[in-house]
Amino acid sequence: xxxxxxxxxxxxxKTNTKKVLEVESLQVQYQTTRGAVKAVDNVSFYLKExxxxxxxxxxxxxxxxxxxxxxxxxxxxxxxxGGQIRINGKNLVGISESELRKxxxxxxxxxxxxxxxxxxxxxxxxxxxxxxxxAHEPKSGKDLKxxxxxxxxxxxxxxRVYNMxxxxxxxxxxxxxxxxxxxxxxxxxxxADEPTSALDVVVQxxxxxxxxxxxxxxxxxxxxxxxxxGLQAQMVDRIVxxxxxxxxxIGPVYNMFKKPQHPYTQLLxxxxxxxxxxxxxxxxxxxxxxxxxxxxxxxxxxxxxxVTDACIDEAQLMYEVAPEHFVACGRAAQRATRLExxxxxxx
Amino acid sequence: MPEPLLDIRNVSKTFGGGLFLTSKPIVALEDYxxxxxxxxxxxxxxxxESGSGKTTLVNLxxxxxxxxxxxxxxxxxxxxxxxxxQRLAYRREVQAVFQDPYEVYNPFYRxxxxxxxxxxxxxxxxxxxxxxDRIEEALNVVGLRGEEILEKxxxxxxxxxxxxxxxxxxxxxxxxxIVADEPVSAVDASLRxxxxxxxxxxxxxxxxxxxxxxxxxxxxxxxxxxxxxLFQGVTAEKGDVSQIIENPKHPYVQxxxxxxPVPDPEIKWDTNIHLPSEEEMRIKYVRGCRFxxxxxxxxxxxxxxxxxxxxxxxxxxxxxxxxxxxxxxx
Numbered sequence: 001x002x003x004x005x006x007x008x009x010x011x012x013x014k015t016n017t018k019k020v021l022e023v024e025s026l027q028v029q030y031q032t033t034r035g036a037v038k039a040v041d042n043v044s045f046y047l048k049e050x051x052x053x054x055x056x057x058x059x060x061x062x063x064x065x066x067x068x069x070x071x072x073x074x075x076x077x078x079x080x081x082g083g084q085i086r087i088n089g090k091n092l093v094g095i096s097e098s099e100l101r102k103x104x105x106x107x108x109x110x111x112x113x114x115x116x117x118x119x120x121x122x123x124x125x126x127x128x129x130x131x132x133x134x135a136h137e138p139k140s141g142k143d144l145k146x147x148x149x150x151x152x153x154x155x156x157x158x159x160r161v162y163n164m165x166x167x168x169x170x171x172x173x174x175x176x177x178x179x180x181x182x183x184x185x186x187x188x189x190x191x192a193d194e195p196t197s198a199l200d201v202v203v204q205x206x207x208x209x210x211x212x213x214x215x216x217x218x219x220x221x222x223x224x225x226x227x228x229x230g231l232q233a234q235m236v237d238r239i240v241x242x243x244x245x246x247x248x249x250i251g252p253v254y255n256m257f258k259k260p261q262h263p264y265t266q267l268l269x270x271x272x273x274x275x276x277x278x279x280x281x282x283x284x285x286x287x288x289x290x291x292x293x294x295x296x297x298x299x300x301x302x303x304x305x306x307v308t309d310a311c312i313d314e315a316q317l318m319y320e321v322a323p324e325h326f327v328a329c330g331r332a333a334q335r336a337t338r339l340e341x342x343x344x345x346x347x
Numbered sequence: 348m349p350e351p352l353l354d355i356r357n358v359s360k361t362f363g364g365g366l367f368l369t370s371k372p373i374v375a376l377e378d379y380x381x382x383x384x385x386x387x388x389x390x391x392x393x394x395x396e397s398g399s400g401k402t403t404l405v406n407l408x409x410x411x412x413x414x415x416x417x418x419x420x421x422x423x424x425x426x427x428x429x430x431x432x433q434r435l436a437y438r439r440e441v442q443a444v445f446q447d448p449y450e451v452y453n454p455f456y457r458x459x460x461x462x463x464x465x466x467x468x469x470x471x472x473x474x475x476x477x478x479x480d481r482i483e484e485a486l487n488v489v490g491l492r493g494e495e496i497l498e499k500x501x502x503x504x505x506x507x508x509x510x511x512x513x514x515x516x517x518x519x520x521x522x523x524x525i526v527a528d529e530p531v532s533a534v535d536a537s538l539r540x541x542x543x544x545x546x547x548x549x550x551x552x553x554x555x556x557x558x559x560x561x562x563x564x565x566x567x568x569x570x571x572x573x574x575x576x577l578f579q580g581v582t583a584e585k586g587d588v589s590q591i592i593e594n595p596k597h598p599y600v601q602x603x604x605x606x607x608p609v610p611d612p613e614i615k616w617d618t619n620i621h622l623p624s625e626e627e628m629r630i631k632y633v634r635g636c637r638f639x640x641x642x643x644x645x646x647x648x649x650x651x652x653x654x655x656x657x658x659x660x661x662x663x664x665x666x667x668x669x670x671x672x673x674x675x676x677x
Contacts (some may be wrong), residue, residue: 058535059506085463200396205606205616227536230565230608234616253612271540272610273565275592281540281569287505 020188020221021047021070026083028062028069035292039065039078043243047189052215052222054236054253056229056268060288062245064113064227067191070109070223072100088188097282107137109182109209111175111192119166125177126162135261136310151180154217156210172203179211183218190215193225210233229272233257238324241265244288244299247318250327261321261332263304298329306331350423351382352523352556353408353441358417360403374405376580377653379417381581385523388554390546392567394604395577400562404577405528408558409443439469442517446529448509452501459497461516469520480627484511485519489545507538514545518553525549528560543570564607566613568592573662576600579637583651586663596665624665636667 027042041063047053054098055063059128062160068074070085072092085092087107112118120128129148133140140147149159155176166174175195182190195211196204212235215222224236230237232239232253234306239256241249241264259264268281286303301307310330319333320326358379360373378650383391389437406412407419410426413509418425421437429437445451452461462482463469483493489511496504496512504512510530517525525544531539547570549555561567567574567588574588577595584597595601605617634649636642642649648668657670 010466053432058537130649201606202602205608208608209616228608229536230610233610234608257610257612261533268536269610271536273543273563273569275565275568275604275607276609276611276614278589281358281543283537283541283544299434 007334017048017050019046019233020049020084020088021223022084023066023070024084024086026066026069026085027081028074029079029081031077031079032292037291038294039291040069041294042083043242043245043247044083045240045247045250047138047221047223049188049221050215050219051238052212052224052236054232054238054239055223055225055242056227056232056286057242057248058227060291061242064193066242067110067193067223067225070189070191071104071110101136103195105132105185105187106186109185109187109190111178111182111190111195113193113195114198119174121166123165125164125166125169129177129184132181136185145323148180148184151184154183154214155180167217169201170203172207175199175207176210179207179214183214183220186218187220189221189223191223191225194227195224196231197226197228204231211235228270229257230274237347241268245291246299246316247326247328249301249325249329251322251327255322255325260338261327261336262300263306263332264300265327298327349384349386351420352385353381353383353421353558354380354418354420354423355379355404355408356418356420358407358414358419360400360407360412361415368664374580376400376407378466379404379580379582381575381582383556383558385554388550388556389573390550390559390571392559392561392571392574393577394561394564394567394574394675396562398579399577400580401562401577402528403580405443405526405558405560405612408526409441410437439520440523442520442522442525443519443523444510444513444527444530445659447533448506448513449501449533451513452509454501456500457497458499458501458504458512462519463514465516465519471519481519485515488518488549489515489539491515497646505538506534507541510534510538510542511545514542514549518549518555521553522555524556524558525558526558529562530559531566532561532563533661539566546570558564564592564604574602581637582656582666583638584663584665586660587655590660594663596659596663596670597667598642598644600665 023046024044026040026043029036029038043066053068057063065074065078069080074080080093083093085105092103126148131145133144148162152159152161156175157176157180161169161173161177169177192211196207199207208231226232236253238250238252240247241262243264249256249260249265256265257269260269267282273281289302295301297314298304298311301311304311308331316328317330318326318328321333321336350495358376359374360376361374363370363372372550383389393401393404403412407414413427424433426437431600466478466494472481486493487496491508491511496508501509531542534542543566544649546557550557559567559571571588574591576591578599584591584595584600591600592604595604608616635652636654639645639649654666654668655671656664658664659670659673
């Protein structure tokens with residue numbers, strides 16, 4: 001079994017581009033008086049250079065916890081209990097706080113959810129940006145203004161924002177300030193946690209396009225967390241679907257929308273309302289199980305319309321059904337290809 | 348023409364201005380009209396972005412705010428001039444479901460309490476058994492069972508269950524109209540579909556009309572019959588929902604619809620459209636068309652006065668001077 005994990009297809013898949021971020025068998029638990037909640041349970045995926053990876057799932061599925069674990073920002077009672085997070089080959093799990101500072105902002109940056117609340121309301125934008133840069137490059141001196149103005153230009157902000165307070169800006173402009181801060185130190189990976197969810201549609205579109213332009217120009221890789229499947233379809237290259245702390249399916253965006261394999265992904269896709277066509281909306285009955293008591297078999301067994309005895313009794317494996325397309329469902333894999341030819345691994 | 352169930356006539360609502368008009372008043376709604384006929388029951392969507400006046404409209408319809416000008420009529424009677432009996436009937440027949448299913452509960456009481464309050468205030472049912480049956484029936488309509496939830500506390504329910512309990516509470520009063528203010532924006536996709544399906548079921552099987560307030564045009568397209576698109580306190584376009592979504596006329600509505608991310612990787616955003624900068628979006632124009640500063644079709648007449656509604660099709664009107672000729676030919 002240990003070999004199965006090491007040779008897992010997710011980690012050995014032949015890809016031409018470099019993997020900037022690798023998450024391997026990540027486990028995050030929240031300790032409670034009534035047992036440990038497995039918020040992230042054995043999750044593995046990678047992020048390639050210049051790629052946008054979408055991370056989706058319903059609330060409580062572990063997507064934000066995964067992102068916080070990558071940034072080493074899981075707060076007690078939460079704890080990373082296992083696995084590795086490698087950025088450009090260097091493992092971040094378990095390293096000291098001072099060593100971690102070398103990676104924050106310079107290798108890994110965050111665009112937080114709800115920009116309105118992440119800027120300090122009593123400090124001018126220029127000081128907040130200067131602070132962030134000086135904290136990591138103490139020697140860069142006083143002449144940061146041209147550099148900050150260039151960042152503003154990159155994200156489409158007018159220069160006068162430099163001397164303004166956050167409350168003088170609109171929601172979209174505040175979000176742009178956060179984007180400018182995230183790219184200030186040329187990170188290789190940016191994690192964006194629902195970067196546009198609080199914005200109106202037109203503003204959302206303008207900000208989303210800025211994010212994509214910035215990504216192309218600077219050649220960074222991004223993880224885009226969100227539940228708006230429309231935005232995912234427009235922005236990302238590959239999608240990770242999480243359910244109850246595990247990965248249900250990973251695949252290229254086209255496959256995930258056109259040929260979803262996992263029953264949960266299928267329900268997720270069918271429940272999206274669209275302006276492209278009018279159709280009856282599919283309803284997923286049931287609730288996620290208690291994350292303190294993970295079942296032996298598949299985590300989706302309680303809501304799956306196609307559940308069998310094997311799903312309940314046997315540990316769930318992850319199968320590659322197409323290049324870079326993995327699904328944690330034996331039935332789906334069997335339908336997609338011949339099961340014997342697939343090297344399964346424990347999901 | 349039958350009498351409309353709800354009739355909003357030329358309502359304006361302004362806020363602020365100060366006692367001595369020291370600051371500029373904010374116009375939340377201006378000369379706004381809306382009629383809902385409920386034969387047959389319909390879902391009418393009010394769509395708009397933040398700041399368009401949606402919430403002000405909800406507060407006016409529910410009688411929480413008095414209009415600055417104009418009238419809100421329910422079955423032909425101004426809701427602020429009703430006698431005791433009419434007001435009680437109005438309070439019973441017009442129900443509300445709000446956005447956040449977490450905040451509407453008192454966390455110290457069990458779910459049963461929500462229904463007890465309704466029963467007490469409106470004196471429903473003559474016996475204990477009858478009351479219990481009515482609660483059970485209302486819960487069944489939204490796909491819940493009394494034994495599962497009535498004895499629980501609100502925090503023990505999921506978001507979808509909480510929102511469904513609110514719909515059941517509204518349903519129990521046999522309302523004619525439910526004002527649903529962003530009922531699904533705080534719940535997950537799978538539960539969203541469930542709540543929208545319940546709304547459609549109440550319309551079809553129980554003849555309850557809805558005033559569905561949302562910023563999400565996709566869900567409006569899926570469930571509603573009529574739509575009003577609000578922009579900075581005025582209606583930009585109104586009519587049959589499929590005509591508006593499939594063939595939008597007002598430049599603002601066109602911009603809005605083209606900005607919705609389509610959940611299909613093959614239908615990419617049209618990159619040829621002009622998108623406004625945030626600067627342009629913040630300009631509030633007081634005379635003339637509110638959309639003028641952002642509009643790529645702007646004409647001189649647009650600066651003079653707010654365009655009236657021009658009829659484009661049988662059930663499709665747009666407040667844009669581009670259609671003044673088409674309208675005169677009709």
